[in-house]
Amino acid sequence: MKVHRNYSVDEIARRFGIHKNTVRNWLKQGLVTIDGQRPILILGRELLRFLTERRLKTKQSCGPGRFYCIACRAPKVPAGNMADCIPMSASSGNLCGICPDCNRLIYRRVNLTKIDAVRDDLEITFTQPHQRIGESTTRR
């Protein structure tokens, strides 16, 4: 792949061994084409930028119900589909589970108000970091 060359959708599909529709999806996802060219042409440099950015994004955001295991270098569904949620503040917390492959603890930061977006079919136990005695009881 040469950064200063232009590539058509056909060429990109052939080069990567993918379907032309996949390349068209990339265009919808933000791959920029050279203005006013028909058939569509994409600059090699732009294609590289797009693919690099895309790889970073998929690495950072594991799908719902998955936590990134640093040891396995892969998103994992926690063992037993179970996780503890440790609130850090009113709106954020850490989900904590166990990697099914290496038995290490795996974490995922969550926005508590959007927890349903990541919980998938996980069974989440909400833990209280500190429950001070007397806090919830009325003093006389």
Ligand SMILES: [Zn+2]
């Ligand atoms: Zn692991």
